Amino acid sequence: MRLAVIGGLASGPAAAAEAVRANPEAEVILYEQGPYISVGSCEIPYFVADQIQDASTLEVLTPEQFEETRGAKVRVQHRVESIEPDKSRLFVESLVHGSRHEEYFDRFILATGARARKLGIEGEDIKGVFSVRGLEDAVAIKSWLEPEAVRHVVVIGGGFIGVEMADAIRRRNLRVTILDPQGRLMRGVLSENMSTPLIDAVQASGVAVRAERATSVEADEMGRVASVRTDKGEIIGCQSVIVGIGIEPRTELAKAAHIKIGMTGGISVDDQMRTSQRHVWACGDGIEVPRMVDGKKILWPLSPIARRTARVAARNAAGVKPADRFTSVTPSVAVKAFGIEVGSVGISGEEAKDAGFDVEVVQIKHWSRVSSMPGAKRLHVSYVVERGTGRLLGGSLVGEEGAALRADVLVPWIRGGTTVKEIAEEMDLVYNPPIAPAMDPLRVAAAKAIRAISESKAKR
Amino acid sequence: MRLAVIGGLASGPAAAAEAVRANPEAEVILYEQGPYISVGSCEIPYFVADQIQDASTLEVLTPEQFEETRGAKVRVQHRVESIEPDKSRLFVESLVHGSRHEEYFDRFILATGARARKLGIEGEDIKGVFSVRGLEDAVAIKSWLEPEAVRHVVVIGGGFIGVEMADAIRRRNLRVTILDPQGRLMRGVLSENMSTPLIDAVQASGVAVRAERATSVEADEMGRVASVRTDKGEIIGCQSVIVGIGIEPRTELAKAAHIKIGMTGGISVDDQMRTSQRHVWACGDGIEVPRMVDGKKILWPLSPIARRTARVAARNAAGVKPADRFTSVTPSVAVKAFGIEVGSVGISGEEAKDAGFDVEVVQIKHWSRVSSMPGAKRLHVSYVVERGTGRLLGGSLVGEEGAALRADVLVPWIRGGTTVKEIAEEMDLVYNPPIAPAMDPLRVAAAKAIRAISESKAKR
Numbered sequence: 001m002r003l004a005v006i007g008g009l010a011s012g013p014a015a016a017a018e019a020v021r022a023n024p025e026a027e028v029i030l031y032e033q034g035p036y037i038s039v040g041s042c043e044i045p046y047f048v049a050d051q052i053q054d055a056s057t058l059e060v061l062t063p064e065q066f067e068e069t070r071g072a073k074v075r076v077q078h079r080v081e082s083i084e085p086d087k088s089r090l091f092v093e094s095l096v097h098g099s100r101h102e103e104y105f106d107r108f109i110l111a112t113g114a115r116a117r118k119l120g121i122e123g124e125d126i127k128g129v130f131s132v133r134g135l136e137d138a139v140a141i142k143s144w145l146e147p148e149a150v151r152h153v154v155v156i157g158g159g160f161i162g163v164e165m166a167d168a169i170r171r172r173n174l175r176v177t178i179l180d181p182q183g184r185l186m187r188g189v190l191s192e193n194m195s196t197p198l199i200d201a202v203q204a205s206g207v208a209v210r211a212e213r214a215t216s217v218e219a220d221e222m223g224r225v226a227s228v229r230t231d232k233g234e235i236i237g238c239q240s241v242i243v244g245i246g247i248e249p250r251t252e253l254a255k256a257a258h259i260k261i262g263m264t265g266g267i268s269v270d271d272q273m274r275t276s277q278r279h280v281w282a283c284g285d286g287i288e289v290p291r292m293v294d295g296k297k298i299l300w301p302l303s304p305i306a307r308r309t310a311r312v313a314a315r316n317a318a319g320v321k322p323a324d325r326f327t328s329v330t331p332s333v334a335v336k337a338f339g340i341e342v343g344s345v346g347i348s349g350e351e352a353k354d355a356g357f358d359v360e361v362v363q364i365k366h367w368s369r370v371s372s373m374p375g376a377k378r379l380h381v382s383y384v385v386e387r388g389t390g391r392l393l394g395g396s397l398v399g400e401e402g403a404a405l406r407a408d409v410l411v412p413w414i415r416g417g418t419t420v421k422e423i424a425e426e427m428d429l430v431y432n433p434p435i436a437p438a439m440d441p442l443r444v445a446a447a448k449a450i451r452a453i454s455e456s457k458a459k460r
Numbered sequence: 461m462r463l464a465v466i467g468g469l470a471s472g473p474a475a476a477a478e479a480v481r482a483n484p485e486a487e488v489i490l491y492e493q494g495p496y497i498s499v500g501s502c503e504i505p506y507f508v509a510d511q512i513q514d515a516s517t518l519e520v521l522t523p524e525q526f527e528e529t530r531g532a533k534v535r536v537q538h539r540v541e542s543i544e545p546d547k548s549r550l551f552v553e554s555l556v557h558g559s560r561h562e563e564y565f566d567r568f569i570l571a572t573g574a575r576a577r578k579l580g581i582e583g584e585d586i587k588g589v590f591s592v593r594g595l596e597d598a599v600a601i602k603s604w605l606e607p608e609a610v611r612h613v614v615v616i617g618g619g620f621i622g623v624e625m626a627d628a629i630r631r632r633n634l635r636v637t638i639l640d641p642q643g644r645l646m647r648g649v650l651s652e653n654m655s656t657p658l659i660d661a662v663q664a665s666g667v668a669v670r671a672e673r674a675t676s677v678e679a680d681e682m683g684r685v686a687s688v689r690t691d692k693g694e695i696i697g698c699q700s701v702i703v704g705i706g707i708e709p710r711t712e713l714a715k716a717a718h719i720k721i722g723m724t725g726g727i728s729v730d731d732q733m734r735t736s737q738r739h740v741w742a743c744g745d746g747i748e749v750p751r752m753v754d755g756k757k758i759l760w761p762l763s764p765i766a767r768r769t770a771r772v773a774a775r776n777a778a779g780v781k782p783a784d785r786f787t788s789v790t791p792s793v794a795v796k797a798f799g800i801e802v803g804s805v806g807i808s809g810e811e812a813k814d815a816g817f818d819v820e821v822v823q824i825k826h827w828s829r830v831s832s833m834p835g836a837k838r839l840h841v842s843y844v845v846e847r848g849t850g851r852l853l854g855g856s857l858v859g860e861e862g863a864a865l866r867a868d869v870l871v872p873w874i875r876g877g878t879t880v881k882e883i884a885e886e887m888d889l890v891y892n893p894p895i896a897p898a899m900d901p902l903r904v905a906a907a908k909a910i911r912a913i914s915e916s917k918a919k920r
Contacts, residue, residue, distance in 0.1 A: 043893050046833060057832045303898045304891050311885070327886055334890035343890055372517045373506060404895045405865040408902075411887055412872040425771070426787055427871055430794035430803055431764050433503050435864045438763045442868075 004105040008032025011284025011306035012111035016072035018314035028072040033079040049168035114247035114285040123217030128225035150239040161244035167337035183211025189344035201338040249286040273313035283309035334404040343407025346394030346414040366441040368402035370433035381445040390419035420446040464565040468492025471744025471766035472571035476532035478774035488532040493539040509628035574707035574745040583677030588685035610699040621704035627797035643671025649804035661798040709746040733773035743769035794864040803867025806854030806874040826901040828862035830893035841905040850879035880906040
């Protein structure tokens with residue numbers, strides 16, 4: 001069996017390696033148009049901040065190391081132009097030689113991933129404007145910021161990439177302004193109240209957060225970025241612009257092969273990671289996945305999910321019986337920036353209402369450790385709870401310590417449909433003064449939700 | 461309805477307050493023989509270490525504050541001598557006046573707690589020998605250690621109290637020796653391999669851990685502790701001895717009232733916290749509780765469980781319908797000492813085997829954060845997994861960071877019978893370089909368990 005894996009940045013290498021493990025007799029070839037495979041893009045902010053010094057650290061394995069240790073063949077700087085699964089072939093261009101040829105495969109895995117979303121405004125291709133996606137971006141940003149000419153950087157987008165990059169650039173002692181249309185940070189996962197402690201910390205560090213939308217980017221006479229214009233008519237002088245407004249799946253190859261694309265814009269797959277075309281599987285940031293609780297299809301382009309879907313796609317493409325199945329994703333995200341930890345799991349209040357749930361949204365603040373202990377900090381916890389059943393559907397935590405890892409506890413709770421009554425009354429979370437109070441903030445929030453639900457019932 | 465709660469340190473105040481909440485018409489009286497109620501004994505090591513300066517911090521509420529805010533009456537320095545539930549009365553001695561009288565009650569809650577276990581060796585009542593249980597102990601230890609005469613302290617017992625106290629005393633720049641019969645630390649919850657990183661850190665701080673049993677304590681001519689003799693014939697000169705070898709339930713009052721005591725030595729209760737005597741409930745450190753997985757009765761004298769059982773006992777004694785029920789305890793413990801965090805949840809390999817489970821015990825070490833990030837540390841994780849089902853029965857974590865709060869995630873997993881396959885393949889724990897690697901140590905350990913089980917099956 002010959003198996004082609006197309007796309008080599010995150011899920012592709014995972015899928016290729018897993019396919020060889022599952023079926024050592026298969027010949028597996030991994031195609032990647034760029035010069036690298038297996039790149040950790042989540043480390044980019046820490047590389048920019050000089051917390052990670054060496055760019056090669058971001059490259060988890062070189063193509064040679066990968067071939068040696070994983071047993072799949074690697075073709076870097078090879079761009080797959082099209083796949084024809086019904087004819088068991090693909091067309092590929094070698095970007096080194098410029099040559100084109102066809103190759104025959106029995107099965108295909110699309111791991112074509114996603115690209116940074118563009119602003120769609122004038123000037124966004126000017127020198128000094130960067131997105132945050134690949135190793136090239138990381139190196140380009142860092143070399144642009146290093147000369148002394150850069151004093152002020154505008155970060156467009158208040159999502160987690162924007163927040164992390166703002167922190168990284170601030171650590172280089174440059175001035176930073178974050179533009180977000182609503183002047184919010186991480187609004188995909190934090191309610192307005194919950195984002196306040198983060199915004200406070202960001203502003204305390206000297207970074208401005210402005211409720212403005214960029215409308216154009218302008219260059220100086222050298223063709224380098226000089227300013228950003230906003231929808232409020234402001235002109236913000238700056239020497240670099242970082243764009244972090246999310247990603248969009250790369251689906252050109254799939255579309256050309258008549259593979260079904262979902263409502264989210266991601267490649268549509270079933271629970272075995274099969275696309276609508278026979279002999280074609282897909283995985284990684286380019287596909288849509290069902291979320292827990294209601295099965296709604298979403299894009300969730302984070303590395304652990306890329307690996308999970310890669311594993312299922314690879315094992316099934318390699319012919320493992322019984323078939324591996326993907327259940328659902330429990331959306332989870334954590335950020336540590338500006339001395340604040342943020343953790344979020346499940347769905348937000350807004351998403352829950354959109355999905356038709358009748359929910360109670362509660363928020364508490366409580367101590368991260370026993371309050372009399374040195375180092376105890378206030379931790380803000382918010383829960384989204386279904387009124388009728390008391391099930392936890394989502395939760396977020398914000399605080400100087402103990403927020404990110406506590407979010408992990410929400411994963412089994414939300415995935416398992418655990419009720420706030422069980423959480424408040426039966427979950428024996430660890431207790432010790434330097435670690436957590438006797439009534440953990442996670443249980444305090446559950447107790448508050450119980451009271452809120454019972455009060456809202458009493459009112460009806 | 462008149463309700464007597466006997467014992468005022470941890471579960472007693474919780475029960476009294478909950479009973480008033482559940483039945484505001486009940487007259488609830490809380491008896492405590494000492495001068496304080498509502499004392500946080502877990503904070504004692506931090507008070508001894510001067511991390512908490514003020515002894516009054518350990519007293520969560522004064523009797524007056526409690527009466528005002530909780531609505532129950534408090535009788536401190538009142539020792540209940542006996543209860544006669546069939547005659548609806550108790551006999552109580554006022555320790556201030558020396559007077560005795562009887563009082564009439566419809567219902568009783570025993571919250572008599574536990575006392576520090578004694579060594580049962582000669583000399584253990586010499587001045588300068590302390591156990592670690594109440595506020596009086598805390599104050600006595602601190603004033604004994606403050607004069608310059610104390611240079612070396614022997615801590616007897618390598619459990620979590622012993623480790624925490626050794627750390628506290630070390631922070632006072634005194635010499636410390638821990639005696640444990642097996643030269644182990646936290647052996648109730650950590651396997652020998654898992655305890656190594658903790659022992660290394662303890663020894664690196666200059667504290668000796670000796671595999672010896674104390675056989676007697678000896679005094680100087682002033683009647684103050686001068687040395688500890690051990691079963692190896694050694695004489696260890698010291699100016700103080702701290703005994704932390706566990707607790708034993710106080711059951712005198714229960715026994716005198718012909719209330720059934722369980723195999724563990726704790727008061728036996730049903731899932732409503734009823735004792736074997738009508739109209740008598742019990743809660744707190746003095747009772748035995750069923751553990752998760754197999755329902756075996758254990759003593760688990762930690763504050764969160766004291767509160768849980770207090771709540772159930774109080775609500776049922778107050779007449780709430782339908783009755784509140786206690787399911788089971790998921791034993792969990794966390795410690796932070798000597799720069800090391802320890803977390804443990806569920807049952808140990810030994811306990812699992814004793815209970816008849818066929819288990820695989822695995823251990824891994826993996827990074828607490830992405831390995832290239834500053835501050836990333838090795839985290840040791842051990843799992844106890846049932847071979848046939850793959851269910852996680854217990855787990856422990858040891859490391860410089862990220863061990864204690866990660867243990868919380870094990871609580872719902874162990875309680876819910878989650879399999880290592882689900883943990884490895886489907887648990888979307890948070891990922892971000894400064895927080896956790898893409899494959900969290902908790903999932904790496906699960907993957908190792910899957911391989912170990914499959915290898916052990918292959919061998920059979």
